Amino acid sequence: MPDSTTMTLWRPCGPAELELVRESGWTAWPPRLPDQPIFYPVLNEDYATKIARDWNAPRDGVGYVTRFQLDGDFAERYPVQQAGGSTILELWVPAEDLDDFNHHIIGPIEVVGEYRAATP
Template identity: 45%
Template sequence: MTAPTITLRRPVGPEERALVPESGMRAFPPRRREQPIFCPATSEEYRIKIARDWNVRASGSGYGTRFGMLKSCLDRYKAETAGSRAHQQYRIRAEDLENFGAAIVGDIEITREHSAQGDA
């Protein structure tokens, strides 16, 4: 029997996007000091909003990722609303990221690219 999983999404900038393949597409890089929280989104709509509104503005491009997560691990965290009900995310502390990452099921997929010129 397969353990239940939940699909999450994560907007990333070009630096984080470049580091994900170094893990074999199996983990997100550790957080930098100025990034104490890792926030995966529960919906594609919210992931797109963050990638377009924040990542593109900050660095010229943003990327969408999608990954499966063991529900048993995710149950330790609470989904939080950031604005509207459609904008839900989990807030994972940097020191929890390694344990959180160990519960990723399968590969992290790069699903989309956003830039000032449009989406690819």
Template identity: 45%
Template sequence: MKTLYRPTGLKELELIADINFKGFPPRLEWQPIFYPVLNEQYAIEIAQKWNTKDESSGYIGIVTAFDVNEHYLNQFEVQNVGSAHHNEFWIPAEELEKFNQQIMGEIRVTKAFLGKQFVFTENEEINKLIRKHEIKHTKL
């Protein structure tokens, strides 16, 4: 078993919740890969520095963690996309359903970073989850 992380926005979190935190939604037409990252530090950087300023993320960066069958992951090469800890897997969009089947347990929210323009959703369960994991006044 290997723990991976995924920085998400509000809409993706809502879609994850819709499938009971058991998988990730299909990629959009313009998203050829799904990229889970290998460490929480990297996921935090993306969530805090990028997602909180991004309208399509709902001005929120949410860090999720989940466990995946390590034997399955061995078919994918680790991709380094920057600093030494900027490591991720590139899962082809058409492989995401198989990837989801390899998730052991549920996808967990570990942190939430709210941007200045963030507005809570009408879904109170999602709001509770965000408030529970909200990180305030944090700088990288």
């Protein structure tokens, strides 16, 4: 159960990344690829939905929105980044910190939305 010591985060992703999360037992995010120096979960579901629907789904055929809880004290080491408008908020986690980040996830990573690409 989330409380004042946890932070709720969302992560839009495609089917390949979601499969790796499933393989982890819904407990961890996969390592970043060499061209992905930052892991960036987002701070609100609307922003995650926009990315999953408007970017992941057209690119991959389907986009997912996931939600998870992170230890709030641990989360404080990553300042919130505003990546656009006032609701475009992300945590920027360096790829080399991802193992430590994963160890601070509380409970399972959950799929809370699925968006399919429009068919012509």
